Every structure is written in C-alpha cells, then in structure tokens.
Amino acid sequence: ARTAVVIPAAGRGVRLGPGAPKALRALNGTPMLIHAVRAMAASRAVSLVVVVAPPDGAPEVKNLLDAHALPERTDYLVVPGGETRQESVRLGLDALPDDVATVLVHDAARPLVPVDTVDAVVEAVRDGAVAVVPAVPLADTVKRVEPREKGEPEPVLATPDRATLRAVQTPQGFARDTLVRAHATVTDDVTDDASMVERLGEPVVVVPGHEEAFKVTRPLDLVLAEAVLARRRA
Numbered sequence: 001a002r003t004a005v006v007i008p009a010a011g012r013g014v015r016l017g018p019g020a021p022k023a024l025r026a027l028n029g030t031p032m033l034i035h036a037v038r039a040m041a042a043s044r045a046v047s048l049v050v051v052v053a054p055p056d057g058a059p060e061v062k063n064l065l066d067a068h069a070l071p072e073r074t075d076y077l078v079v080p081g082g083e084t085r086q087e088s089v090r091l092g093l094d095a096l097p098d099d100v101a102t103v104l105v106h107d108a109a110r111p112l113v114p115v116d117t118v119d120a121v122v123e124a125v126r127d128g129a130v131a132v133v134p135a136v137p138l139a140d141t142v143k144r145v146e147p148r149e150k151g152e153p154e155p156v157l158a159t160p161d162r163a164t165l166r167a168v169q170t171p172q173g174f175a176r177d178t179l180v181r182a183h184a185t186v187t188d189d190v191t192d193d194a195s196m197v198e199r200l201g202e203p204v205v206v207v208p209g210h211e212e213a214f215k216v217t218r219p220l221d222l223v224l225a226e227a228v229l230a231r232r233r234a
C-alpha cells in the first residue's frame with residue numbers, strides 16, 4: 001500500500017501582507033509550494049503528492065510543478081481547493097487512488113521541514129498509530145485569556161503548565177480510513193487535522209518535530225526562512 005501527501009495550498013495568506021496567494025510567494029526565488037513539495041518528495045516513503053490549489057488556480061499550479069525539477073519516483077496531482085483549510089484537505093482526500101493506506105497532510109506554509117521529520121511521522125503510522133503529529137516544546141509561557149477587542153487589556157484566566165504543552169506542526173500522518181471518517185463526521189471549526197481525529201475519540205500521538213518546520217505566517221517568517229535556506233547552502 002502506498003503513502004500519499006495532501007498539501008493544502010489554497011490559502012490567501014492575508015497575515016503575510018498583500019500579494020500572491022501565500023503558497024506561490026517566493027523564498028530565495030522559488031515558490032514556497034515548490035519547497036514544500038520537494039520536502040515531501042524527499043522521503044522515499046512518499047509515492048504521491050496531491051497539491052490542493054487555490055479554487056481558480058489549479059492550471060497555474062500545474063504549470064508551476066511542471067516547470068520545476070521534482071523527484072521522478074513520485075507522482076503529482078493538482079486539485080482545486082475550497083473556502084476553508086478543512087474543505088481543501090477533504091477535496092485532496094477525495095482525489096486519492098484506492099491503493100493509498102497512509103496519508104500525510106502538510107501545510108504549504110511549512111516549506112522547510114526536514115526529511116527526517118517526514119520519515120518519523122510515516123514510520124509511526126506504519127508502526128500502528130492512527131494519527132501522528134510532529135510537535136516541539138514551547139519557548140513562551142502561554143496564558144488563557146478572556147478575548148477582548150483589539151488593543152484592550154485582556155483578563156488572564158489561567159496559565160497552563162508549559163511542560164505539558166506542545167506546538168504542533170505538519171506533516172501530520174494518518175491511517176487513511178481514520179482521516180476520511182474524521183472529515184466526513186466532524187463539522188466543528190478546527191485548525192489542524194489531528195484535532196478532528198481526537199473528536200472521533202481515536203488516539204493521537206506526538207513525535208518530535210523540528211524548529212525548521214515552522215509555519216511561514218507573518219513577514220518576519222519570510223526573513224527567517226530565507227536565512228535557513230542560506231545556512232543550508234553554506
């Protein structure tokens with residue numbers, strides 16, 4: 001049975017400032033999405049990559065993949081995405097061929113995840129976990145607050161013990177049937193796929209993530225990403 005990756009890349013990237021959809025912005029001259037596709041195809045376990053493009057941008061994304069050198073042992077598919085990340089992932093899952101048993105979901109916005117992290121996630125699923133997420137300890141102390149209007153002081157409600165918290169990254173890995181069932185049943189707004197599996201009552205485990213798997217969200221993250229690429233080249 002094969003392992004496939006779904007890459008949701010249909011977001012606008014509003015927090016990054018004005019410009020092209022986030023996944024199509026360049027890092028050192030190469031679109032973030034291409035970096036992300038290469039990061040997934042670098043794993044020998046991965047035999048199919050499904051890119052979920054902006055709803056009207058599938059032809060453009062297809063051309064982009066054709067224009068860049070990618071590993072030949074991997075197949076590539078492009079499908080149009082939806083209004084939300086959740087919908088985009090579901091559209092990617094719908095495109096998977098029957099022989100795929102393990103599915104990774106990886107944000108285009110995490111272009112620099114090392115191959116060792118990808119392999120660790122795949123291995124944990126193949127060892128029997130139905131849902132696996134890479135994660136790192138937090139540097140910051142985290143507080144739960146009562147949200148107020150922007151700029152207004154917010155009352156603190158609690159400070160969870162930092163040692164028990166993890167910041168979650170992607171690729172997240174799943175037994176295909178479990179993830180498909182989660183996307184068919186869970187309708188709440190969630191920010192990652194593993195939390196949908198949690199709603200099913202299925203176990204989710206954490207494996208070590210990597211600092212280079214950070215999400216490019218704000219303008220400063222672009223500076224950091226280009227610095228990481230420069231360091232790799234040095």
Ligand code: C5P
Nearest residue numbers: 008009010011082083084085088108109
């Ligand atoms: O907005 P956020 O950073 O959480 O987006 C995470 C990933 O989900 C990005 O790779 C983005 O392109 C993708 N996404 C999507 N479809 C949407 C919204 C976001 O594929 N409608």
